[in-house]
Amino acid sequence: MGIDQVLVMGIVLVLVLAIFVALFDMILPLIIKGQFDDVCRNYLLLSESQNGLDNEDIVQLKLALEDLGIEALTFSYHEKHEVTRGGIHAFEVQGVYRYFKMQSIFKREAVELPFVFKRDFIARKIVQ
Numbered sequence: 001m002g003i004d005q006v007l008v009m010g011i012v013l014v015l016v017l018a019i020f021v022a023l024f025d026m027i028l029p030l031i032i033k034g035q036f037d038d039v040c041r042n043y044l045l046l047s048e049s050q051n052g053l054d055n056e057d058i059v060q061l062k063l064a065l066e067d068l069g070i071e072a073l074t075f076s077y078h079e080k081h082e083v084t085r086g087g088i089h090a091f092e093v094q095g096v097y098r099y100f101k102m103q104s105i106f107k108r109e110a111v112e113l114p115f116v117f118k119r120d121f122i123a124r125k126i127v128q
Helices: 003-050 055-067
Strands: 070-076 088-104 107-122
Touching: 003 055, 003 088, 003 107, 055 070, 055 088
Parallel strands: none
Antiparallel strands: 070 088, 088 107
């Protein structure tokens, strides 16, 4: 193997690695957004089945989203037993995901990506 082949192989290896890192940077926010939506959807279903959420549920939701790396969380929800059965009610969670995106091979920049989960639900729990 000559020096020219080793040099070409090294350059190709660096380019393939740069492409792999760039693809990973593009896919990572999509994965986090999917997890954010899954967590919020679980609490939406809980709110639907219990006619609202109590403070303990909101604290657990906040901890679950902070574990994903989402910051600056704001919630819009109805408290437990404040929701009337059969009524349409809103559930909204907003947050910011901060990460470093590859700008060039050796340079990364900080990016803030806002996440919003906003759904309406119908309260279904039968209260006796």
